[in-house]
Every structure is written in C-alpha cells, then in structure tokens.
Amino acid sequence: MDGKKALYYGAIAVAILVVVSVVLSVISAIIGLATAVISGIVTLAVLAGLGYVAYKAGSWLLGDDDSPSVDSIGGGTTAVDAADGRQDRLRQQYVEGQISEAEFERRIADELETEELDDIDRELERER
Structure with missing residues (x-):
C-alpha cells in the first residue's frame, strides 16, 4: 500500500x-x-x-x-350547600345499599324540584 x-x-x-x-x-x-x-x-x-x-x-x-361554609351576608350555610349536602347523603345511602335505585332517583328528583322552587323564591324576593 x-x-x-x-x-x-x-x-x-x-x-x-x-x-x-x-x-x-x-x-x-x-x-x-x-x-x-x-x-x-x-x-x-x-x-x-x-x-x-x-x-x-x-x-x-x-x-x-x-x-360548614358560611354565607357572608346571612351568617349560615347557603341553600346550595345544603342541597349539595343532602344530595351527597342520598348518593352515599345508594352506594351503601341503604336505598334502592328507584328510591334514589325519586329522592334526587324531589331534591332537584325543591332546589328549583327555592331558586324561584329567591328570585322573587330579589325583585321585591
């Protein structure tokens, strides 16, 4: 190379x-x-x-x-927090088998209806 x-x-x-x-x-x-x-x-x-x-x-x-959460004006729990708490308790009862599915659905529907009526009442009070 x-x-x-x-x-x-x-x-x-x-x-x-x-x-x-x-x-x-x-x-x-x-x-x-x-x-x-x-x-x-x-x-x-x-x-x-x-x-x-x-x-x-x-x-x-x-x-x-x-x-509990405190409403700055009223000094107590708000209606929304109370409704959420009731719905959470219903869910817990359903998960633990204390209430049936039909009973759970009925109670949740009642709770939602009550919540809507509370919202309407609050709106009417504000308008006055």
Whole structure:
C-alpha cells in the first residue's frame, strides 16, 4: 500500500471517528436534557404532594376540614350547600345499599324540584 492510500484511509477513519463522536455527543446531550426535565417534573410532583399533605394535616389539626361554609351576608350555610349536602347523603345511602335505585332517583328528583322552587323564591324576593 502506498503512502497516499494510507493517508486517504487515515483521513476517512478520522472523519468517521469525528462524526461518530459528534452523533454520540448529541445523543448524550438529548438524554441529559430529558433526564433533567423528568427530574424537575418528579421534584415538582413530590413537592406538590408534600404541600397537599401538609395542608390537609393542618386542616385536620385545626378542625377546618369539615366546617360548614358560611354565607357572608346571612351568617349560615347557603341553600346550595345544603342541597349539595343532602344530595351527597342520598348518593352515599345508594352506594351503601341503604336505598334502592328507584328510591334514589325519586329522592334526587324531589331534591332537584325543591332546589328549583327555592331558586324561584329567591328570585322573587330579589325583585321585591
């Protein structure tokens, strides 16, 4: 093999080595970036979870978790909150099997009808 061919093959080998090195560097950078993004997301999720646990623990310790919502004008629970509470109790009774599906549907329909009448009464009072 003469010197020109050896130099030519050497130059090709160096070029291939450089290209492979660049490609591997780019792949490594992409993997590093993806790892950093995933690590950041996981860190934020863990911090959010810890914050939520701290909030719930504080609410539980201070007894604010199950306190009724207070209407700023009337000083008591609002009619909407009371209706939601009654509907939640009906759902719970149905889930626990204390009432049948037909009874649940009847009571929910009655509750919704009562809620609509309450809304109408409130509108009439506002107009007066």
